[in-house]
Amino acid sequence: MTLRTVFIINPKSGTPKYISRLHYLIRKHLGRNNRNISIYKSRRPEQVYEIASRVAADGCDMVVAVGGDGTVNEAARGLVNTDTALGVLPSGSGNGYAKNMGLPFRLEPALEVIKNPRFRRIDVGQVHDQIFLVSCGIGWEAIIATLFEGSRLRGILPYAHATITTFSQYEPQEIEIYSEPGNWEYHGRPMLFSIANMKEFGVGITIAPDALDDDGLLDICLIPRHSLLNVLKYAPEMFRKNTAEIPGYIRRSAVKINIRRPYPGNIHVDGTPKPAGNEIDIKILPSALKVAVKQSG
16 A cells, blocks of 8 residues: 655755656656655745645655755654654755665665655654754854855855854853753853754764664763864764764763753754744653654665
């Protein structure tokens, strides 16, 4: 029995040639006259959420997000706590979700996952009315995400440019963290401050080497400011999945997190900057999202 599947395409995440080929391959792999397949193009990020939530309420089996982490996040937001699965055809810059989930980046192998999926449930992080699948960033990485969002270019080079541009300018705030379980407290000025549900950022950087997306826990990850020399020395460890080797690295598991800071400012959810106030509450939603992944073996 063919699953009732809805594809939601972010046209900005792929070239016209890519989208044309996508339509062709969907018909090739899933049936030219398959009435269980529907394709939508989103005009704005919020429309991805609107379509996903509407078709989930109508009993759709799977929503396939075609785009980057922002598109995936908006689709997932409409599917949380439903029986509709999230599938992904990655076509963004970072594709952190796809990388963490081991999904193919090439179009035809990715469509094979959609055609013959294995389903499982994963945890979702929630910060106020937003969710995140990969990570939420409150420190320097939120500034980088804001600059990257405003760039016309995509890929590792503009991300690296934003990183270099902001390094000397960013002054970490004095923050207070309270988390459960254990009533753990932290007071300090971390340079990098991420709440991770998965191991890696989208550009291959590992922030939480031991994170699991189905353990009912989030990972608080903190790295203090280092000199430029130390950054050059230790940054490669994040690409080697040895982040814990960076001096001053702190990791703490939690289910609820309260953050207080002197000034409001952007945070990022799965790489998309969002405004946030002086106080930020974050929690885990265990097993809240059904997802499509590769068959094992």
